[in-house]
Amino acid sequence: MSLGNSPEDERPFEDDREEARLSIGHALRQARIAAGLTVDDVSSATRVRITIVHAIEADDFGPCGGDVYARGHIRTLAKAVRLDPAPLLAQFDDAHGGRPAPTPAAPLFEAERIRPERRGPNWTAAMVAAIVAVVGFVAFTAFKGDSDSGSTKLAEGSQPSASTTASPTPKNDKPEDPKPEPSDSAIAAAPLDKVTVQVSATDGKSWISAKDHNGRLLFDGFLEQGESRTFQDSEKVNLVLGDAGAIQLYVNGKKIDDDFQPGAVERLTYTKGDPQVG
Structure with missing residues (x-):
């Protein structure tokens, strides 16, 4: 069988008795021939195998592997031959029980x-932990230095006031680490x-x-x-x-x-x- 190197050889005979509504395959084939394209041209442009192009033009959608794939091929071939895919898809859905419903989530x-379940090292978590440790150590060191200098000002035997004992803890000085944006x-x-x-x-x-x-x-x-x-x-x-x-x-x-x-x-x-x- 010739692969159709010349679209002129594939032109159908004129027939006044042709049905008003063409089949999907017939419509795609006529549009391809009208565009001056061979089956090889359409296959190369769409990356749809030649055997599948021939099958679809013969209204045989079995080689497509299912209704979902058939709809995708019809849309792709229609665009390649400059044909509106919407009527063809509606015609396909009418003949095959409607559009397939998406699988539940x-x-x-x-x-x-x-x-x-990933078991690799979580470098982001390790980096955040290291930053927290450094900030906590710096805050604790600064707080400890302020506490030591303040204690020298207390008189011997005197009791520190409530405001002295209620000193802030290091974690109050620790900035909250922002969560990385994805x-x-x-x-x-x-x-x-x-x-x-x-x-x-x-x-x-x-x-x-x-x-x-x-x-x-x-x-x-x-x-x-x-x-x-x-x-x-x-x-x-x-x-x-x-x-x-x-x-x-x-x-x-x-x-x-x-x-x-x-x-x-x-x-x-x-x-x-x-x-x-x-």
Whole structure:
């Protein structure tokens, strides 16, 4: 079968009996041909495999791996051929029982409970403790010096007044240490025996899915622009990004500078050690 190096060869015959409402695959195929693009061109631009492009244009959504992935591919292909994806997605939802509901947030809580199990050294807590110790020692030394100089002024055998005994304690002079504000580098001290992945929707809303090395679902839903999620596992974290162009990733404390295209669906796997796509 030709991969369609010439879109002119794929132009359909004119048929006045054609139904008013085209199928999803037929609409995508006509828009691609009208744009002068081949299947190879669309696959290269969207990073969707050629076999999946052919299947979708034939209205076969089985190779997509599920309704969620099929919706993402339809949106990506429609944008590539300059077609509004909204009517196509509505048509798909009508034919497949409606839009899939997001997974409840309970699995997310399980993922978040993994984080307190880190056994690496907590350098932030150690630094705060050291600062407290130094400030306390300086305050105590200053207080002790003031107390010694004041005691020489008391007459022999006299009793100190109540105001003298009610001297301030060192902890009253100790400034309260502010709690560090979280930042993008907050996961830089992630343990070496685990993989830690932070997903941030920096450039728009995106659907994401995350699973651990056993295939257990950690999260399945949408991140609004400005929201972040952190996932951790002992071996690897599997991600699916519905709109990879809107996402910024930090893996084991390091920023991932992949040039993801807007609307592209990405499947990624990260493991322990240096960030790498599995």
